[in-house]
Amino acid sequence: MNYEELAGLLNYDPKDGTLHWNSNPSPYLNYIGKEAGAKHGKWQVKYKGKRHQASILAWVITHGEMPSKRVQHLDNNPLNIKLENLALATHREYTRKQCLKRNNRSGVKGVCWDKSRNKWLVTIKKDYKPIFIGRYDDFSEAVAARKAAEAEHWRKEVIQ
Template sequence: MIDLTQKVLTDHLHYDDASGRLYWKKRKPGGPFCRDSHVNSWNTQRAGRPADAFVNKEGYRQVTLMRRNLLAHRLIWMMAHGEWPITIDHINGDGTDNRLGNMRNVDCLENSRNRPVQRNNSSGVLGVSWSKSSGKWIAAIKANGKTISLGSFDDLAEAAAVRAEANRLYGFHQNHGRTRAGKEVSGHE
């Protein structure tokens, strides 16, 4: 099996930084991916078309190359930097936005510090929940492997402000806890 090097990728894929998309390049006879008899057919059907049209269930663009399903953002990073990334963080939270300016190579911990509010979050604020027993908003943060209580509050806005300050103090990304596009969040009534 052929290794996916920077050269192999750039020989077969074109990256458009303005859109963050990958497109198939024309294939040449004698290339590693298809027999010479199939080159003209392949070029007619696919050359110049998006290689990353499929979006997987996790919301990331995917490319099938050498019978392998590969994440487009990882291929783009390799094409641009010549090395495979540890983990790609999409800064704006949109896994289909593969512009280089929207991606950063981080470890898993750093990537977890740029997450949106979970879909089942009723307060709309990451790390803030309603306590039925106390009738207050509870703020907490998980940092350095431990859950740290930040206090209980009568007001959701106050709990959210304390959590936002904790995010800053513990080095979380400024987008951490952002709301998902189109998500309606209902607080305690």
């Protein structure tokens, strides 16, 4: 079972980001016209015992082929599969756009408190290598330095 086969069983509305069954996935159930999928941290459609990402299904239905890169949610909401919210991204671009990690205490990616020097430490990664940006007394200066580094080192589509 592949995404193309499953996409043939579904209708996708790109404006409201919903998937509906246009034929029954099982001979014992009548799902025609019903919304497909469930929320499991992200929108997924279960078919023949396997879960399939709704964002990839939406891409396949709209473009007629599997995406060449990862499908990224521009607003970081994995439940929003509206076409305007989906874009292709390399693995590197995809990881840059992800939400903050649970253990982030500053609230800003790449900005952390350096206890040994009592300053805000700013770093960024490019080509999988960390780049030291600087240490700052003021948090707002550190955030501004991080944003400037993003503009300098990363593609503009990824920053948004």
